[in-house]
Amino acid sequence: xxxxxxxxxxxxxxxxxxxxxxxxxxxxxxxxxxxxxxxxxxxxxxxxxxxxxxxxxxxxxxxxxxxxxxxxxxxxxxxxxxxxxxxxxxxxxxxxxxxxxxxxxxxxxxxxxxxxxxxxxxxxxxxxxxxxxxxxxxxxxxxxxxxxxxxxxxxxxxxxxxxxxxxxxxxxxxxxxxxxxxxxxxxxxxxxxxxxxxxxxxxxxxxxxxxxxxxxxxxxxxxxxxxxxxxxxxxxxxxxxxxxxxxxxxxxxxxxxxxxxxxxxxxxxxxxxxxxxxxxxxxxxxxxxxxxxxxxxxxxxxxxxxxxxxxxxxxxxxxxx
Amino acid sequence: xxxxxxxxxxxxxxxxxxxxxxxxxxxxxxxxxxxxxxxxxxxxxxxxxxxxxxxxxxxxxxxxxxxxxxxxxxxxxxxxxxxxxxxxxxxxxxxxxxxxxxxxxxxxxxxxxxxxxxxxxxxxxxxxxxxxxxxxxxxxxxxxxxxxxxxxxxxxxxxxxxxxxxxxxxxxxxxxxxxxxxxxxxxxx
Numbered sequence: 470x471x472x473x474x475x476x477x478x479x480x481x482x483x484x485x486x487x488x489x490x491x492x493x494x495x496x497x498x499x500x501x502x503x504x505x506x507x508x509x510x511x512x513x514x515x516x517x518x519x520x521x522x523x524x525x526x527x528x529x530x531x532x533x534x535x536x537x538x539x540x541x542x543x544x545x546x547x548x549x550x551x552x553x554x555x556x557x558x559x560x561x562x563x564x565x566x567x568x569x570x571x572x573x574x575x576x577x578x579x580x581x582x583x584x585x586x587x588x589x590x591x592x593x594x595x596x597x598x599x600x601x602x603x604x605x606x607x608x609x610x611x612x613x614x615x616x617x618x619x620x621x622x623x624x625x626x627x628x629x630x631x632x633x634x635x636x637x638x639x640x641x642x643x644x645x646x647x648x649x650x651x652x653x654x655x656x657x658x659x660x661x662x663x664x665x666x667x668x669x670x671x672x673x674x675x676x677x678x679x680x681x682x683x684x685x686x687x688x689x690x691x692x693x694x695x696x697x698x699x700x701x702x703x704x705x706x707x708x709x710x711x712x713x714x715x716x717x718x719x720x721x722x723x724x725x726x727x728x729x730x731x732x733x734x735x736x737x738x739x740x741x742x743x744x745x746x747x748x749x750x751x752x753x754x755x756x757x758x759x760x761x762x763x764x765x766x767x768x769x770x771x772x773x774x775x776x777x778x779x780x781x782x783x784x785x786x787x788x789x790x
Numbered sequence: 791x792x793x794x795x796x797x798x799x800x801x802x803x804x805x806x807x808x809x810x811x812x813x814x815x816x817x818x819x820x821x822x823x824x825x826x827x828x829x830x831x832x833x834x835x836x837x838x839x840x841x842x843x844x845x846x847x848x849x850x851x852x853x854x855x856x857x858x859x860x861x862x863x864x865x866x867x868x869x870x871x872x873x874x875x876x877x878x879x880x881x882x883x884x885x886x887x888x889x890x891x892x893x894x895x896x897x898x899x900x901x902x903x904x905x906x907x908x909x910x911x912x913x914x915x916x917x918x919x920x921x922x923x924x925x926x927x928x929x930x931x932x933x934x935x936x937x938x939x940x941x942x943x944x945x946x947x948x949x950x951x952x953x954x955x956x957x958x959x960x961x962x963x964x965x966x967x968x969x970x971x972x973x974x975x976x977x978x979x
Contacts (some may be wrong), residue, residue, distance in 0.1 A: 647844045655824070661821065
């Protein structure tokens, strides 16, 4: 611990703007009668996503007791979906989430996530609402939408419906040296983050993701007859800001995806975490048709204030926490 | 000793394809869904080439045994350049290509930073500022100290720099070695 780092990483003026933004976000949802919830930060289950590492903490009934594992949540998604299945109606949460090892200009291992669910919405309607929220709290007003495949055509001249993994790798290596080998989604992610994101200007929604990157979105068939994920992401000036789905409500499909993630974790020698079986149970009970989205509040503030490091918009970044 | 890619940070020296390289800019890249990458801009210390490469965050990289030491320039025998560590009097013979462009700022007793890889000198970095004598330049224009304009001047080491018109042969000049620019007349010791 460095005692010289006692001071905040953001200026007091920025913290005033942060406070204003948090209040404006809450007002936005209050006006639409979306209920604020605060599901636990601690859970007995952890996220199954192989590329998100959850922080483990030890709970004891009394000081000398043997510990029980709990996990700091990387997103309030599972618990919020259990509320939806229990009949909560439209809900939002704005709270701290935790991700191990994620540290950089746009990453802090503890950050503020805004997540909300709208009953009866699909992903296109939810994109409308994301735009409205961002316009209301930042004034950013010009949003465009592009399909994932069209994006690769426009920026790289690549038809990813027909391109082989080797062609993706070759295109990537023409731009930047890459060591190691990746699977198809790995190459797509590399191309996206290294070659496309830096060229994205303004606010751009990318939608109809490859079905292999569905995460917890439902899979649908597009006009070309290709299976795509009902998932979108929002980038503003190349910064990944929000990720949304027309939510998967099929409990059996959900159980399958958990199992697939778990076996991928095993293959990659990543830690096995307890799966959220209660989400599967909640979906079997029945979750209403809805769309949901998670948005990085710190990054939104960075964009609104023109800051280039996430620590400049939070009271104390991880090195000062 | 090895580093994993997510331990990389600016200034770290690692072995890449057999050459020692210094990290200049390290960026953590993590799509919300998908695996993390470490994107690094680095400099090959042998060739000076600066380029970018992206690593998997769990990739392992061998540390390069690279260190920097202050050494005084002694002399050249035409083939090798000889330097000495002032405190211990250890001497190092440095090859011409390791000295590189720095040769144009080297005079006796100049304190340089020598980059050693496995105890072999691979880079010679001159001090940011050196003081050198003008050996050749066109005659000065008296009373023209305020006006702009410049002329070439040859220094005792053979380096040629642009100097103001009022500078004359025999004067000592302060030069910024990073840009090769004239800074001022050297302060009289």
